[in-house]
Amino acid sequence: MTDAILPNVASAPASATKSRSLLEVDSHTRRRNAAETRFRFYGIGAVLIGLFFLVALLWAILSNGLTAFMQTSISIDLHLDKAAIESAEKSVVKTSKYNEMIGAALEEKLTAAHIETGMPVKDLMKILSSGAASTVRAFVLDNPDKYGSTVPFDLLASSRVDGYLKDRVTREALANDKNLDAAHLDIVDAMIKAGVIAKTFNWSFVFGSDASDSRPEQAGIGVSMLGSLYMMLVVLVLSLPIGVAASIYLEEFAPKNRWTDVIEVNIANLAAVPSIVFGILGLAAFIQFAHLPQSAPIVGGLVLTLMTLPTIIISTRAALKAVPPSIRSAALGIGASKMQSVFHHVLPLAMPGILTGTIIGLAQALGETAPLLLIGMVGFIASNYPAGVADGFFSPNSAMPAQIYEWAKRADPAFYERAWGGIIILLVVLMSMNILAILLRRKFERRW
Amino acid sequence: MPLSLLFASCLLIAALAFLMGRGKAFKSAGGDIRKLHSLPGYYGWNSALMVLLPSMAALVIWLAVQPLVINSSVSQMISTQSVEASSLDLIMSDVRRVAEGLNKAVEAGAMTEAEVSGATAESMNVRERLGAVGVALGSDVSNETLQAAQSYRDLSATSGLLRTIAVLALALGGLVFGVVRTNKDFRARNTVERVILGLLIAAASIAILTTVGIVFSLIFNTVEFFKLYPAADFFFGLTWSPSFGGGSDLGILPLIWATLYISLIALAVSVPVGLFAAIYLSEYAAPLVRSVAKPLLEVLAGIPTIVYGLFALLTVGPLLVDIFGSNGVLHLGWMQGGTAVMTAGLVMGIMLIPFVSSLSDDIINAVPQAMRDGSLGLGATHSETVKQVILPAALPGIVGAILLAASRAIGETMIVVLGAGAAARLSMNPFDAMTTVTAKIVSQLTGDADFASPEALVAFALGMTLFVMTLGLNVIALYIVRKYREQYE
């Protein structure tokens, strides 16, 4: 049987390569090697393209946002006059009365530093943040024992003055500006010289709360960071276990039939549902039906959980599929139950893929704004720290991307700077989240 | 007993049940666990589950039903004329507020229990007293409200007591049942695994519930829309131009066209780049390079889309105009402004790179080494091995990753709005500005049109149509993967 075919295999193609030396590469191999080299370069190119864009984006983010981490403040000494305070507390808009006290103190300070202003106090106050009064009032209410004494305050400068110290605002730019004049800048120059005004690290940007449009210099991302944190807690606690559990069921236990096909298509389809539609669902299901509170991180977390589930399920299923069946047989063969074989062997092996899905899912959830729009987490929300842990889930709060999105829309350019600064913080949070997952992933990674 | 304490006691009982169940199993086997059907831990878990399942179910049901029952009984105290003047719902929330305030006052020691139960609106300024403990009320409290609040408090207290008793009884009953049932032949593992399987199934059905939820939250408004606007015009209309005065053209075709066009371009960028990156990282790169580059690429997925949008608007768009515009390097005159399908597609493609690269990398990495050996042993080059053996073996997973990327592309708004524009157009030129279904869902939903008008309701119809459309695409994708899937081992 074999004799008939043997000669042609032995002779024809083999003889062509037979005599050739190993040291000289034939043209076919050279072509293939060139293809190999090209292929490899495509790979390197692809990685470099990705990294190039990453660097470009990070550069844009950093160059726009780093300035948000410094803030200009002015130091004044304020005499807390008991009578003045009491009369201020009686008026409707109490802070405006405090402004008068601050104005006087500022003028005093300038005089002490021998700075000639030639400007009415009301105009002079444009150098200061309009939030100065509330800072002072908050201090006064907290420290009734300080009545009658003189207290040093570091009050924020207004956003234009801050911009001037950051080279964003120039004298020409103020030509049509009704918020500040070039004359103010002369005073500021003198104040810099006198050491009354200085740029310091902006802790209140990192830890503070949102402020209204009239005082960008006071706005911080701290509260909405907490909002994001609470939401991510909900997302992580729900979507990882639920996603993994659903994947395990579908991949390992579910009978392969029409019904599981329906679920499979369904999940893939949910991944394609625009995130805003999840917002519509969240509004209907959690707020209108389940009567959870508006604007609450718990609702945001639930919505984002539903949104990230498909991502986690899809990647987890792919990871589970990739575990060789022989591992399962091995476990079953020594009498492990199916459940045990999955939890003891398959799941640990699939862990890297699961973690990747989780990283991407959480990254997506952490950066998502659209669904939050519908459940009331976008706007002027993050103005107070929640009172406690439970309150953190249920009381109104915003989230980092929503806060960034909101700032990016606001008119004052100082908010724009903060939006980029917020993006930096968002990325830092994201990366620290990733590092944990990456460490875990590295632990589980292995080729068998 | 407060909820948290009740919950904690249930957990405590469950822990006890765990220990007792395990101990009893141990004893019934005479200390030799070899005689047990299952591992001792399973007996423990079995007993613990017997405690937790009924008690937690009861607690959840109770929590859902109690407010309904109390509300309906308290609301009978509210006279019809006050209901007409306001609404029952609001009065009840006032009642709850007062009741909670009273609780708080008692807790803070500002009022005694007797004072609370004896209080009438005439004898006490409730608003002031509660204000003192930090509970703000919207208005003075009427006698009716106060009485309702008092009865609300009483009922809540009674019900709380009953709840505690019921839940604890169930927990203890479960403990007894679970422990009594425990003996060495009892199939504890099977029971526990059945519960776990139940949980797994429940988790899987959440996806179905979500779909049902989405359909429900869209369908009513969609139907409403089609009552106001002819379906044929919506599905087959070639123009999209909503206007406030009515008489809008709301044809979906230009939107669908742009959605597909932009997604296609995005995939044309992200799939090759992502796939090649994945191949390089998993097959060629040194472990160190891989462990650094992979997470770095993943950062691309985490950059907020608004950044990509601005990147498209300020950098990529003008760059493309410089190349393809009428005064561009190539003097082609294809591009009018920086806003174009191409701009959005390119930028979106960058964002999607990690979706393809990271997931594919994991999957390629999981292909057994024997496959590589087999191919290399035949004299294949590494790239031939990858292309002809590894990728086919990893195909289902890779398709999954690509589908995920495509899904993200379809659902993206910010990049579209800033990169491709807001005006719908039906054009073949990828350098024209167009807009997508998702972008329009967002804009119509957050727009200023009368919320009952077709211009606002169309958002729901768009969402529904997109949903059905992607469903169709997914069915096709599933079919294709099934057809070409190759199983190793």
Place this chain on the structure above:
Amino acid sequence: AQARDQIQVAGSSTVLPYASIVAEAFGENTDFPTPVVESGGSSAGLKKFCEGVGENTIDIANASRKIKDSEVSACAEAGVKEIIEVRIGYDGIVFASDIKGNGFKFTPADWFKALAAEVVVDGKVVPNTAKTWADVNPDFPAQPILAFIPGTKHGTREVFEEKVLAAGCEETGAKEAFVASGIDAKEAGKKCMAVRTDGLAVDIDGDYTETLARIEANKDGIGVFGLSFYENNTDKLQVATMSGVVPSTASIASGEYPVSRPLFFYVKKAHIGVIPGLKEFAEFFVSNELAGPEGPLAQYGLVSDPELAATQAAVAAETVMAH
């Protein structure tokens, strides 16, 4: 269910800055917690507002337009029968271009001729072919026409269409010519407001920052902005006059500058007395100290309402809308 103690406001993103300034001050100056102000658009806000009464619905809806009759009846159907309408002032709409570019003195007619889909030339209705501003008005420089106008989702678009395009249409006599060409007045009105689709008029669905970014990316662009946005960005933008009037809070309040729209918020009367501080907030909002011409809102760019006193009285009396 825990009792809600803060006021919930939702709606227009145009009103949002003012509402948040007020909310912030309200939280600082009273014992009530700072109200929550959601953005999301007038329509979405009113929709939430009209979902019904009760603690899990919002108390106030901000709107950059008057509530529609259909919405009022939808509200009533859901049980929101008594609505207090509060007009807080006006939003000026201005036209601005890059600070370093050409300045413009527009009339509505210029805009109509530049942006209409069809114009009238020698009595005939023809598609608009103007490419530069000089084609529109020989006084203008030959700068290419590139207008960033609000997208069809924005209420500002309606104002732009009515107060600029439609006005320009009448001014140029195009409307008569449209009618003369054999269509009815309503159709002609629609035609007056039809914007060309050849890419010279760019719809902006985002917000004014997007418009600004687009002008920065393309210096030939002329954008439509809110007055307050312009006032915060005078270093990048120069404003155009309309019919010879420079837009400012004063010229708009006096009615000289034609393009503006009223801003409102709507209060659910049923919630007054239930949600702590609701009435106080409404009164605080329209108080002279805040909404008056010297208050922080005007400072930020709100055109304060000359009839503020009447509004204050209506709020104090909890006067509801008739329907």
Place this chain on the structure above:
Amino acid sequence: MTQMPGTIKAAKMTDTKISARNVQVYYGDTHAIKDVNIEIGSRAVTAFIGPSGCGKSTFLRCLNRMNDTIDICRVEGNIDLDGEDIYDSRVDPVQLRAKVGMVFQKPNPFPKSIYDNIAYGPRIHGLVRKKAELDEIVASSLQKAGLWNEVKDRLDGPGTGLSGGQQQRLCIARAIAVSPEVILMDEPCSALDPIATAKVEELIDELRENFTIVIVTHSMQQAARVSQRTAFFHMGNLVEIGDTQDIFTNPVDKRTQDYITGRFG
């Protein structure tokens, strides 16, 4: 052929451990096992031989219901273990597999340490109370499988880092560690060298005292050496079963004869 233990031992076994009646197995539409009837004696070694693809592995996998895990696989007929139908709905396949252990054709160690590979079974079956006992089981299992000397210093090393033969012995050790009643071995020695094979065959011989063993093998020498009874499969049919001695010396069926008298004695 040097030695045939089957000839020395009592040819008839005392009682039946497994009995299969009218077993049919289908993979989708493929009829892989056709109406097989067989009795497998307790405390004896039964060898399955037959050409490749004849269904030996398939039938073997029926005996501990490993075929349950293949979706398209359908088993009909009766298989009793100690008189109890193992396909009865009340039977827990897990418990069954703890009684009927399996060693596969391709070595499939877990990607864990060598120690954990062996310890896994005893742990999940609760066979030990103390770490010392576990150590004991691990050591004795590895010793019995003839792997102890090679790996005793690297018990924490990965099981997948062993050579092919070492891996297979690891899998045998893993199966022994749970001390099942029946051990199914699917070509356990195909990856082993003669010395290791000898160790495993010795082990099989030892285990026979207490366990029932079914072994699939391609080596007729091996079948002859270790088994008391041999079953010959061909194209899904059980052609012949009988005392090993008889089958090799005196096959009844023509096909058996052809097969065992191939070119090899």
Place this chain on the structure above:
Amino acid sequence: MTQMPGTIKAAKMTDTKISARNVQVYYGDTHAIKDVNIEIGSRAVTAFIGPSGCGKSTFLRCLNRMNDTIDICRVEGNIDLDGEDIYDSRVDPVQLRAKVGMVFQKPNPFPKSIYDNIAYGPRIHGLVRKKAELDEIVASSLQKAGLWNEVKDRLDGPGTGLSGGQQQRLCIARAIAVSPEVILMDEPCSALDPIATAKVEELIDELRENFTIVIVTHSMQQAARVSQRTAFFHMGNLVEIGDTQDIFTNPVDKRTQDYITGRFG
């Protein structure tokens, strides 16, 4: 022992195909191959035998540089093919492997159709111009591997759906299809039944006319049947190499003697 082809054939081969000098292989710190010197004759079959884990597979993999793919593996020393150092930097491992094909210990068919499994090699090496030529190669390779009759009707079926033995023959067919000069076989028959084994051995015997074959085997009978020369490895050392006949009848080294006279003749 029934037959010894080695005794009939000329005992000395004409020339040396592969020669290895002072080869050392390390896996990380493990010294797996220790100073091996060997000459492998052209157009002859050389068998590697030795206990499990002694380094047979490792050394075999050095011969076509498959060890390059294992990160931690380091090869030192010289290996020449036709007088050319295969570890020379100018040598392209791809071309080398086309000349020196390999069949692995564990069958590893590609997750493709049977046809594509075989066609893969010819395609990548550009051995065919027309579909008909490819069909021809596929058919003849499968025939030689003794698999043709079993699979000729399901060439489009998946290669992974075959039985273990069928899979291994598929892998042999796949290696033959590229007609290399040297074929390395790592226990090619360990998963095969006697009939299939016989076919493969026949094939090896035929291929010997034109090719150089190195085979790792655990079966000394097989080594005796198919090989002209046999090398005995032990713990990483090449203990002895010589004419198969001599090694089996007259081993020089004590270890060799112990190994081959184990319990098995």
